Amino acid sequence: MLQDNILEPAYLKSIRILGHSDQGGRLDGTQVMVEKGYAYVGHIFSKGFTIINVKDPKNPKTVNFVPAPPNTWNLHLQVHDNLLLVVHAQDQYSIPDVVEDERAYYKPTEGGAILQPTARNWSAGMAVYDLSNPEQPRQIGFLDIDGVGLHRIWYVGGRWAYASAKFDGFSDFIFITIDMADPTRPTIAGRYWLPGQNTAAGEVGAWPTDDGRYSLHHPIVSGDTAYCGWRDGCLVMLDISDRSDPKLISHTIWSPPFGGGTHNCVPLPNRDLLVVVDEAVLDSEEDGDKPIWIFDIREPANPISISTLPKPKDQNYKAIGGHFGPHNIHENRPGSFVSDELIFATYQNAGLRIFDIRDQYAPVEVGAFVPPAPKRLVDHRRGRPLVANTTDVFVDQNRLMYITDFAGLGLYIAEYLG
Template identity: 65%
Template structure:
């Protein structure tokens, strides 16, 4: 695509567009990984995942598409070496009960799906678990393994090679997603090794929640550093877990600031060289219905007592509240091995406010140093009723050379340069 044909941003600061792809006519994306010159992109509405050759970032080229099983989504994935791990779970946004997104983000998800009470097991029409693919030949990937889950499925995985993977799983008998460890010693036969949940989530064991029924006390996903899992537990906030014994994870500390803040904790990114933790609360409803959300900086020098010491600035060069859709944080670049790793620059998506870059050299005063707000998507892939045609920047990945990759629920893949 020639430079003059590239989509032009609504706003940019110290960032410019280098390349763009509609991902083979499937421009919707959720999690993306860039690995050995290829982008792997989980779709929200296109029922599967795609592979895009980005070795020439000015001319990204879709090369493969893998359809999802019936009524199943593959929205999240992980890459390392020659392996690709892909979640399989009930396609929530295709279900009638979740066409109003408030139903997905409020209350115990397992109750609504029917897995909390293990209802209608024989009539479930989705695939639940984790698929493993060989990506040694990225344009001809093949599935080599699968780990089934009894329940709704896997939501998001953390895997950076070696024996252990970690994930959030919606399992029969639990109110919502819990933490599991996965033994990857044989990639063709991954197996669950251990699990952890907050007390009150295990209905099958007779536990009862002590939080309001409108709250989502469910794990989004963990990030692992050493023997600690930093788990984003949606409306339950931050949960730090000792995983030295992968078969028997133990609680280190649980911190929650909702209420008074609006919940939705989505990412917990450790910066171990500085004893800091970046914690992002996701904006999950339109027009700030769930309140203004923040990215928080925590001091974790004392693991038993994480302390919030600052918040990142909120984009303010336009009236994003009135723009429509979700305004606020969604995802962080997570410093994966082999990608751009920094404890001074943080990359985040802000949904209708695009991509943001923050300088955190002074941890008490994060400063925005870059921004890119894509134009409105050409069309809506989101089939839910009443969705506005505005950008909803979803995930961001920064490669080892500093190129920034960003996608959207509807708008395709943007490849950006950042020059502060």
């Protein structure tokens, strides 16, 4: 029996819904992180981040909301070692062209939507908070950059953080390493960009197509390797043994013929595998086929795709409208549920999907949760359909899943029964 405040799911398989939060009335959610009984949810439309006490997963309680500075979004964040790192970047969904047509965000001209006014009127960089009191984060540091800001960070404790950053003079987001030795004064230690991105230095990109963004979404780091989803530049693997001087290991492109939009690349080091997500960014597969790939990376200089995860087939999601296709997967962070056999993936209008990849050549779907359509949209962009958009999932050590929705369904907490 579901709680009264939880809308009945449209589809369930091997998953039980435990709880739900309206996030203090801010129903949109992007990245979610959970640590020590608290969920931290970044927003894209509500402009800030929310803190939810989830110690009782059946009765989560919103305890705080921290607003973003004007014209700034805090859509992505990281939590580890009692530190909270929060992205500051230009609110791209305030740009008129993007409000009218989301395709404008993915145009290749000077980084797509990131066309800046003469004077910067937003905050760009990364805020660092102390979480000694998890309900009252205290800002202790800030990394300021010239440009649009940061898009997404990878931080799992210790000295180094890693992020995608859009600086003035570059065509789009590039890779940076951030020295966190003094969290009150984070500093950029190293940078890497694809040749052609440094437009201020006169570089010209020799991209395989004129219709795409060659832009780092974000890195995931294991050991001395950064696995980078470079949107339509696809997979980039970097040697970061010298954090101040990242070097290219390999660059693999499959767009075209596939749609590109590579979002994240999660290594499974015990199996020499890499799970790579291509994000669906337009409605009804307008941007092409967006698989979740499995790569064999025994030879890092030559990663080879060996399979893709099966698409949801319980109904015709392409016909429903909105985005049908992958967005994100649980990233096996230290301190969370870590598995090299189960993949938890958000599939936007097709909800959450769980895949068993014990046979890496023949993955199978073993669980699913599709939420209902929201009663109203938080998304203010013109013409958006009233459908769910399951966005992010974090799986804790007890295999509880914390699931956000971009469109406006709040935070679901669920249990995998497999």
